Amino acid sequence: MKFRVYGFLAVALGLFLAATPVIAHHEIAAKFDDKKPVTLKGTVTKLDWANPHVHIFMNVTSGAAVANWAIELESPVDLGRAGWGRDSVKPGDALVVQGISARNGTRQVWANSVLMNNKKLFDMANAPKPPAAAAGPTPRWPDNQPRLGPPPGQTGYWAYPTAVGLVQTGATAQMDQYGLLKNVGDVDKVAPFQKWARDLYELRQKNLLKDDPMFLFCMPPGGPRQFQLPYGVQFAEDRDRKRVFVFVGSGNRNYRIIYTDGRPQKGQLRGDDDNPLYYGRSVARWEGDAFVVDTKGFNEKFWFSNGGLPHTDQLHLIERFTRTDLNTLKYEVTIDDPGAYTKTWTSGWNLKWVAGEELPVYYCQDNRP
Numbered sequence: 001m002k003f004r005v006y007g008f009l010a011v012a013l014g015l016f017l018a019a020t021p022v023i024a025h026h027e028i029a030a031k032f033d034d035k036k037p038v039t040l041k042g043t044v045t046k047l048d049w050a051n052p053h054v055h056i057f058m059n060v061t062s063g064a065a066v067a068n069w070a071i072e073l074e075s076p077v078d079l080g081r082a083g084w085g086r087d088s089v090k091p092g093d094a095l096v097v098q099g100i101s102a103r104n105g106t107r108q109v110w111a112n113s114v115l116m117n118n119k120k121l122f123d124m125a126n127a128p129k130p131p132a133a134a135a136g137p138t139p140r141w142p143d144n145q146p147r148l149g150p151p152p153g154q155t156g157y158w159a160y161p162t163a164v165g166l167v168q169t170g171a172t173a174q175m176d177q178y179g180l181l182k183n184v185g186d187v188d189k190v191a192p193f194q195k196w197a198r199d200l201y202e203l204r205q206k207n208l209l210k211d212d213p214m215f216l217f218c219m220p221p222g223g224p225r226q227f228q229l230p231y232g233v234q235f236a237e238d239r240d241r242k243r244v245f246v247f248v249g250s251g252n253r254n255y256r257i258i259y260t261d262g263r264p265q266k267g268q269l270r271g272d273d274d275n276p277l278y279y280g281r282s283v284a285r286w287e288g289d290a291f292v293v294d295t296k297g298f299n300e301k302f303w304f305s306n307g308g309l310p311h312t313d314q315l316h317l318i319e320r321f322t323r324t325d326l327n328t329l330k331y332e333v334t335i336d337d338p339g340a341y342t343k344t345w346t347s348g349w350n351l352k353w354v355a356g357e358e359l360p361v362y363y364c365q366d367n368r369p
Helices: 078-081 185-191 197-206 213-217 221-227
Strands: 030-048 056-062 065-072 094-102 107-116 121-123 156-159 234-236 244-248 255-259 281-289 289-294 318-325 328-336 346-354
Touching: 030 065, 030 107, 056 094, 065 094, 185 197, 221 318, 221 328, 221 346
Parallel strands: 065 107, 255 281
Antiparallel strands: 030 056, 030 094, 056 065, 094 107, 107 121, 156 234, 156 346, 234 244, 244 255, 281 289, 289 318, 318 328, 328 346
């Protein structure tokens, strides 16, 4: 087994006095301390409308001194859903920001709310809810096989998972949207760990997920993680060539190919025959209305779930996708990794259909330098 433990990696892109923002997406608690609330009043100097996080820069006066602060918010996708745009805030606007302070003491704040002229422009407590969709039966191809994608002539994708972390069936462990446990004492509930894997998972949790390779280095979200992320997935069924594309809206807009042509589960000669992959090698078949996907051949350079569950190159997944109606996709996964876990285990959740939309335009670092 070849396993690489990612150490305590921090983004060390220097903050000059104007508090240049960190350029990778992250678990908010890794950078900001929710026990250190702050309120700032100041004047906008710049708006940086880019992924992974929008930043407002503003001058804040304290006595005779003026300091420039970086106010960090959600991505342009989330702010757009909340009604924001590039012109919502402009240089010269006077703002009141309520949020939490950076752990390292720099002039950075994570904004929970932003007010202008006593009007609340943004409030994390009132984030947009999933859009309502008209009910309907499972859409099907002419041969009665369920469609994983939209009905004919329509668009849409799957998002809003009912679970954002991977927890073994029958167990309960509360997590935030990034997979950070509300109570680190729940570590042993999550999965049937081998000791080294349990200790590494606990370490990642205690480090507030700050070494997450998807957030630090834009590594693809292989395994179940692609179905836990906020910007969804989109299925494109290429029935003529017997393959299914899974386009991932989060991370760095990667894609995965699932083959249904009965090929052996191994790499291609003069291609990836000896190369472990982020998404592994997937072959699939239909069992009634369930699309059953068998995947092996993973590398160890990514986290296969939110929250940092370890895996090895022995990871083997069986995924079942069942579209129970127009708006519901049931996802079930069996995890077999004798290098990290003491036994095979299962988990599952549902995803919601977002009708009439394409995947959000999101890139991990939005081509930032």
